[in-house]
Amino acid sequence: MNPILITIVTLTAIGLLVSAILFIVAKKFKVEEDARIDDVEALLPGANCGGCGCAGCRDFATKLVSLDELGDVQCPVGGGETMNKIAALLGKTAPVSAPKIAVVKCNGTCENRPKVNDYDGFATCKVKASLYSGDTGCGFGCLGCGDCTRVCKFDAISMDPATGLPVVDESKCTGCGACVKACPKGVIELRPKGLRGMRVVVLCNNRDKGAVARKACQAACIGCAKCAKVCKFEAIAVENNLAYIDPEKCKLCTKCVDECPTGAIHKFNFPVKKKVEPKPEAAPEVKPVEKPVEKPAPEVKPEPKPEPEVKPEPKPVEKPAPEVKPEPVEKPAPAPEPAAEPAPAPEPDDREDVIELDI
Numbered sequence: 510m511n512p513i514l515i516t517i518v519t520l521t522a523i524g525l526l527v528s529a530i531l532f533i534v535a536k537k538f539k540v541e542e543d544a545r546i547d548d549v550e551a552l553l554p555g556a557n558c559g560g561c562g563c564a565g566c567r568d569f570a571t572k573l574v575s576l577d578e579l580g581d582v583q584c585p586v587g588g589g590e591t592m593n594k595i596a597a598l599l600g601k602t603a604p605v606s607a608p609k610i611a612v613v614k615c616n617g618t619c620e621n622r623p624k625v626n627d628y629d630g631f632a633t634c635k636v637k638a639s640l641y642s643g644d645t646g647c648g649f650g651c652l653g654c655g656d657c658t659r660v661c662k663f664d665a666i667s668m669d670p671a672t673g674l675p676v677v678d679e680s681k682c683t684g685c686g687a688c689v690k691a692c693p694k695g696v697i698e699l700r701p702k703g704l705r706g707m708r709v710v711v712l713c714n715n716r717d718k719g720a721v722a723r724k725a726c727q728a729a730c731i732g733c734a735k736c737a738k739v740c741k742f743e744a745i746a747v748e749n750n751l752a753y754i755d756p757e758k759c760k761l762c763t764k765c766v767d768e769c770p771t772g773a774i775h776k777f778n779f780p781v782k783k784k785v786e787p788k789p790e791a792a793p794e795v796k797p798v799e800k801p802v803e804k805p806a807p808e809v810k811p812e813p814k815p816e817p818e819v820k821p822e823p824k825p826v827e828k829p830a831p832e833v834k835p836e837p838v839e840k841p842a843p844a845p846e847p848a849a850e851p852a853p854a855p856e857p858d859d860r861e862d863v864i865e866l867d868i
Contacts, residue, residue, distance in 0.1 A: 543574050545574050545598070545599065546567075546570050546571050546574050547570075548598055549570035549573055549574060549595055549598065549599070550566055550567055550570040552587075552591060552594050552595050552598065553566040553569065553570060553584060553587060553591065553595075554566070554584070554586045554587050554591065556586045556662055556663075556683075556685070558585075558586060558662055558683075558685040558687050559685070559686075559687060559690075560584075560585040560586060560683070560684070560685030560686045560687060561582070561583065561584055561585065569584070573595060573599065574599065576601075577601075578601060578602065579592070579595075579596060579599075579601050579602065579603060579604050580604060581604055581606070582604065583604055583606045585609065585683055585684040585685045585686060586683040586684075586685055588608055588683075589603070589605070589606065589608075592604060592606075607701040607702065608684060608701070608702050609684035609699045609700060609701055609702065610677065610679055610682050610684055610699070610700060610701075610702045611665070611666070611677050611682055611684065611686075611688050611689065611697050611698070611699060612677070612697065612698050612699075612700050612708070612710050613651065613674060613675050613676075613677060613696060613697055613712070614696055614697070614698055614710065614711065614712055614713060614714045615650045615651040615674060615696045615712060615713065615714055616674075616712040616713065616726075616728040616772075616773065616775070617645065617647055617650040617651060617674070617726045617728065617729075618671075618672040618673065618674060618728075619671070619672060619673050620727075621726050621727045621728040622645045622646070622647055622650060622725065622726040622727075622728075623645065624644045624645055625644065625645055625646055626644055627644065628643075628644055632654050633654050633656055634652040634653075634654040634655075634656040634657075634691075634692065634693050634694070635656060635691075635693050637652050637654060638652060638693035638694060639693075645725065645726070646724065646725035646726075647715055647717075647722070647725040647726050647729065648717075649694060649696075649714045649715045649716060649717075650694065650696065650714060650715065650726065651673075651674050651675065651692075651694065651696050652693070652694060653668070653673045653674065655668045655675065656691045656692065656693075657675050657688035657691050657692055657697060658675060658688075659691075660687045660688060660690075660691040661687060661688055662685075662687065663681050663682065663683055663685075664678075664681060665677060665678045665681035665682040665683070666678070666682075666688055675688075675697075679702075679706065684699055686699055694714065695714065696714050700756050701756050701757075703756065703761070703777075703778075704761070705778065706777065706778040707761055707776070707777065707778045707779055708756070708761075708776070708777045708778070709754055709759055709761060709763060709765065709766065709774065709775070709776050709777075710754060710774070710775055710777070711730055711751070711752050711753060711754055711773055711774050712728070712773060712774070712775050713726075713728070713729050713730040713751065713752075713773045714751070715729045715730060715750075715751065716749040716750050716751050717729075717750060718731075718732070718750055719731030719732055719733065719750065722750065723771065727771070728771055728772055728773055729771060729773060730750070730751050730752050730769075730771065730773040731750070731770070731771060732747055732749075732750035732751060732752065733770065734747045734752070735768045735769065735770065736752055736765035736768050736769055736774060737752065737765075738768075739764045739765060739768045740762075740764065740765055741762070741764075742758050742759065742760050742762075743758060744758035744759040744760070745765060752773075752774070754774075761776075761779075763776050763779070
């Protein structure tokens with residue numbers, strides 16, 4: 510026979526035999542799975558963040574179906590709304606839990622906590638923490654390599670280059686706790702968001718004595734316990750030279766914030782109080798003094814000033830124009846007069862007497 514044909518037939522027979530064995534094993538060792546697991550998984554956000562303590566959303570759904578009571582089990586990403594839907598599907602009571610948020614308990618900025626050496630190795634907090642305490646004199650603060658930013662699946666944490674510290678975006682943080690697990694120094698903590706997001710937190714993780722802590726960082730908690738003394742609700746405890754505020758007991762009076770000598774206690778999302786300037790006191794009304802009415806003085810008419818005599822300006826004497834004698838004009842010769850007629854004879858006077866009067 511052809512060897513190629515023999516090889517093909519042999520491989521086909523082996524494949525069929527193996528398939529038959531796998532089918533028999535699958536039927537014999539088949540594990541029945543609750544159909545509700547798929548329904549519960551569909552209600553979960555599908556982030557697979559591990560904040561619930563399980564390997565993923567599928568594992569968490571299996572756990573929820575197997576529990577008799579949900580108890581304190583919580584999906585940090587889905588929150589109370591998601592847990593209420595799952596409880597209604599499974600016919601169980603949903604746990605009541607306040608939403609949480611990640612808080613960076615370190616205020617060791619570049620100004621407050623100067624570097625004492627430079628790290629030139631693999632830039633991760635985990636590796637740096639395994640080699641030495643960090644670049645600064647504080648062995649409890651943030652290492653600044655950003656492991657927390659890389660594990661956050663919601664882009665809720667970023668490194669601030671000005672301070673060298675991680676910054677949490679409250680609008681994106683789901684409280685999954687992935688950053689808490691990634692921090693080798695335990696600087697990040699999950700805390701309740703608080704009423705309207707208001708919180709009072711000690712932003713320090715240093716457990717050295719006061720003088721040593723203050724030398725390493727200007728904003729470190731020195732364990733003076735002044736904050737605990739002014740708190741009327743016993744919400745602050747000082748252990749291992751470090752103050753801690755219990756969020757369940759804190760009433761947000763903020764007296765501890767004003768009392769802290771190093772500024773290690775911070776308040777978040779509190780409304781800014783507007784400074785009310787005191788109104789100036791109204792000056793007493795002063796009544797005007799009535800002045801005696803003065804009689805008007807008699808009007809004195811000014812005497813008319815004599816007008817200055819205006820002397821007529823002398824007119825220039827006009828010189829007579831030189832007499833121009835007319836040139837003699839030749840008169841034409843007179844025409845000959847006609848001959849005179851003889852005078853008539855005087856008429857006789859009939860009057861008898863002529864009286865001559867001398868006037």
